[in-house]
Amino acid sequence: MARPRGSDGAQTRERILAVAQELFTRQGYDKTSLRDIAERLDITKAALYYYFPRKEDILLELHLRLQTLGETIIAELEAAPDGAARVAIWPRLANEMIDFMVDNRELLLLHNRNRSAFESLEAAMVQGGRDVEVRFERILSSPAMALRERVRMAAMVGVITEVFGESAAAFEDVPPEELADLVREVIADLTRVPASELHVSD
Amino acid sequence: MARPRGSDGAQTRERILAVAQELFTRQGYDKTSLRDIAERLDITKAALYYYFPRKEDILLELHLRLQTLGETIIAELEAAPDGAARVAIWPRLANEMIDFMVDNRELLLLHNRNRSAFESLEAAMVQGGRDVEVRFERILSSPAMALRERVRMAAMVGVITEVFGESAAAFEDVPPEELADLVREVIADLTRVPASELHVSD
DNA sequence: GTCTATATAGGGATAGAC
DNA sequence: GTCTATCCCTATATAGAC
Numbered sequence: 001m002a003r004p005r006g007s008d009g010a011q012t013r014e015r016i017l018a019v020a021q022e023l024f025t026r027q028g029y030d031k032t033s034l035r036d037i038a039e040r041l042d043i044t045k046a047a048l049y050y051y052f053p054r055k056e057d058i059l060l061e062l063h064l065r066l067q068t069l070g071e072t073i074i075a076e077l078e079a080a081p082d083g084a085a086r087v088a089i090w091p092r093l094a095n096e097m098i099d100f101m102v103d104n105r106e107l108l109l110l111h112n113r114n115r116s117a118f119e120s121l122e123a124a125m126v127q128g129g130r131d132v133e134v135r136f137e138r139i140l141s142s143p144a145m146a147l148r149e150r151v152r153m154a155a156m157v158g159v160i161t162e163v164f165g166e167s168a169a170a171f172e173d174v175p176p177e178e179l180a181d182l183v184r185e186v187i188a189d190l191t192r193v194p195a196s197e198l199h200v201s202d
Numbered sequence: 203m204a205r206p207r208g209s210d211g212a213q214t215r216e217r218i219l220a221v222a223q224e225l226f227t228r229q230g231y232d233k234t235s236l237r238d239i240a241e242r243l244d245i246t247k248a249a250l251y252y253y254f255p256r257k258e259d260i261l262l263e264l265h266l267r268l269q270t271l272g273e274t275i276i277a278e279l280e281a282a283p284d285g286a287a288r289v290a291i292w293p294r295l296a297n298e299m300i301d302f303m304v305d306n307r308e309l310l311l312l313h314n315r316n317r318s319a320f321e322s323l324e325a326a327m328v329q330g331g332r333d334v335e336v337r338f339e340r341i342l343s344s345p346a347m348a349l350r351e352r353v354r355m356a357a358m359v360g361v362i363t364e365v366f367g368e369s370a371a372a373f374e375d376v377p378p379e380e381l382a383d384l385v386r387e388v389i390a391d392l393t394r395v396p397a398s399e400l401h402v403s404d
Numbered sequence: 405g406t407c408t409a410t411a412t413a414g415g416g417a418t419a420g421a422c
Numbered sequence: 423g424t425c426t427a428t429c430c431c432t433a434t435a436t437a438g439a440c
Contacts, residue, residue, distance in 0.1 A: 009405075028318025030232035033433060045434085047406050055434070115315045115368075116230025140372035147376065151384040154369040155361040162360025163353060170342035170356065174349065182353040185396050194387050211423075235415060247416085249424050257416065 013051050015041055020058045025110045029059055029117040056121060063118055066107045069100055070132040078135065083144035087153075091191045094156045098183055101164040102176045108165045152190050159186055215253050217243060222260045227312045231261055231319040258323060265320055268309045271302055272334040280337065285346035289355070293393045296358045300385055303366040304378045310367045354392050361388055 019040050023032040034055055038045045052058045073093050080086045101108060111118060122131050136157075140150055163171065163183055171179055221242050225234040236257055240247045254260050275295050282288045303310060313320060324333050338359075342352055365373065365385055373381055 012405085028232075028322065030230075031318065031322060034435090035433080043405095044407060046408080046436085049435070050405060053435090113317045113321075115317070116233065119315075120230065120233060137369065137372050140369060147380070148384055148387075150372070151365060151381065152388060154365050154372065155385070155388050157369070158360035158362070158364025159357040160360070161364065163356050167339065167342060167356040167359070170339050170352070178349070179353065182350055183357070185350075186354060186357050186392060189391050189394070189396055190388060192391070194391055214423085236417090237415080245423095246425060248418085248426080251417070252423060255417090 012041075012043075016048065016051055017058065017061060021062055021106065021110055024059065024062070024117075025106065025113055029114045056124075059114075059117060060121055062107070062110060063121055066104070066111055067130075067132050069104060069107075073097055073100075074132050074135050074139075077139055082139075082142050086139065086142075087145055087149045090153055090156070091187060094160065094187045095184060097157075097160055098164075098180050098187070101160055102180050105164050105168055108161065109168065112161065112165045148194075156187055156190055159183065159190075214243075214245075218250065218253055219260065219263060223264055223308065223312055226261065226264070226319075227308065227315055231316045258326070261316075261319060262323055264309070264312060265323055268306070268313055269332075269334055271306060271309075275299055275302075276334050276337050276341075279341055284341075284344050288341065288344075289347055289351045292355055292358070293389060296362065296389045297386060299359075299362055300366075300382050300389070303362055304382050307366050307370055310363065311370065314363065314367045350396075358389055358392055361385065361392075 016037065019037055020032070023036055023040070027036075034045045034048050037058075038048055052061075073096055076089065076093060077086060080089050122134075125131070140154055142150070145153075160183060163179065218239065221239055222234070225238055225242070229238075236247045236250055239260075240250055254263075275298055278291065278295060279288060282291050324336075327333070342356055344352070347355075362385060365381065
C-alpha cells in the first residue's frame with residue numbers, strides 16, 4: 001500500500017483524474033488551475049506534466065470516458081434504419097441510459113457544468129462527427145421520423161439528464177434504484193400515445 | 203440615426219451586451235476575452251470599461267435578465283403552500299415556462315453552456331438564496347411532496363430545457379409554436395396518472 | 405517520476421490624454 | 423465617451439537537475 005520511491009505511476013494518474021474531475025465539476029474547468037490540482041495531491045505542477053502534456057488532455061480523457069459509455073447506445077440507434085424503426089427501439093435504449101446514469105452521475109455532471117469547455121475540445125478533435133452528442137443531434141434532426149416522436153426523444157434525454165444531472169442534489173437522499181424506477185415510469189408515459197389522441201375521461 | 207460624436211451611449215451598451223451574449227454562447231465565457239468583444243464592435247478594450255467596470259459585470263447583467271424572467275414563475279410556486287398545492291399548480295406554470303422559452307432560447311442557451319461561470323457569479327452575490335435555480339432546488343427537495351411528483355416536476359424542467367436549449371438546433375426549422383404545442387403535450391402526459399396505475403389496455 | 409526554476413503569453417484592469 | 427499606453431498578475435508550459 002505505502003508506495004515506495006517515486007510514487008506509483010498508474011495510480012498517480014488515476015488520482016490526478018479523480019481530483020481533476022472533482023474540481024472541474026465544483027469550480028469549473030477554466031477556474032481550476034493546474035496549481036489547484038497539484039496542491040490537492042501534494043505534488044508540483046511540473047509533475048502533472050509528466051502524465052498529461054497539456055491541461056486539455058486531462059479534460060479530454062475524462063471526456064472520452066463518457067463518450068465510450070454513450071457510444072454503445074448511440075451505435076445501437078444508428079444501426080437501426082432511419083425512421084420508425086428508431087422510434088421503436090428508443091424506449092429500450094432510454095432504459096439503458098438510465099442504468100448507465102445511475103453509475104455515472106458524476107461524469108454527467110462534469111459534462112453539464114462545462115459544456116463550453118468540452119466543446120472547444122471537440123473542435124480540436126480530428127474526427128468530424130464521432131462525438132456522441134453530435135451524432136445524437138443528427139438522429140434527432142432526421143425528417144424520417146415524425147416530429148412528435150423527435151420531440152419525445154429529446155424530451156426523454158432531457159428528463160434523464162435533469163433528474164440525474166442538474167437536479168441530482170435534490171434527490172441525494174433517495175436510493176438510486178428507487179429514483180431510477182420513477183424515471184423509467186416517466187419514460188414509459190412518454191412512450192404511450194399522448195392523451196390528446198386517446199378517448200379517455202381525464 | 204447617424205450617431206454624432208462619441209457614439210450614442212445606451213445604444214453602445216446594448217450592442218456590447220448583444221455581442222457578449224453571442225460570443226459567450228458560442229465560445230464560452232472564459233474563452234471570450236474583452237479583446238474579442240471590443241474588436242467585434244470596433245472599439246477598444248478600455249472603452250468597454252466605461253460601461254462595465256469588470257468583465258463579470260457583463261455576465262452578471264445577462265444573468266439578471268434571465269433571473270427576472272424566471273422570478274415570476276418561482277415566486278408563484280413559492281406562494282403556494284408546500285406540498286400538494288404546489289403539485290397542483292405546477293403544470294400551469296410549466297406552460298408559462300414554455301411560452302417564456304419560446305421568446306428566450308438564446309438566454310437559456312447562454313446559461314446552459316456556461317453553468318460554472320454563472321455559478322461563480324452567484325457565489326459572489328450577496329443574497330443567499332435569491333437565485334432562481336437555488337430556490338427551485340429547494341422546492342424540489344421538499345419532503346412534503348410525494349417523491350413521484352418531485353421527480354415529475356424535475357422531469358418537466360428537463361424536457362423544456364432540453365428541447366428549447368441543448369437540442370434546439372435539431373428543431374431549428376420547426377415553427378416555435380408548433381414545437382411549443384408538442385412540448386405542452388408532453389407536459390400534459392407527465393401530469394396524468396402514470397400508466398402503471400391505470401387499468402388501460404396498452 | 406518528481407522537483408526547481410524559468411520562459412512566455414494573454415488576460416483583466418488602470419491612468420490619463422483627448 | 424473613447425483612445426493610447428501600460429501595468430500586473432496568473433496560467434500554461436518547458437528545461438534540465440536529481
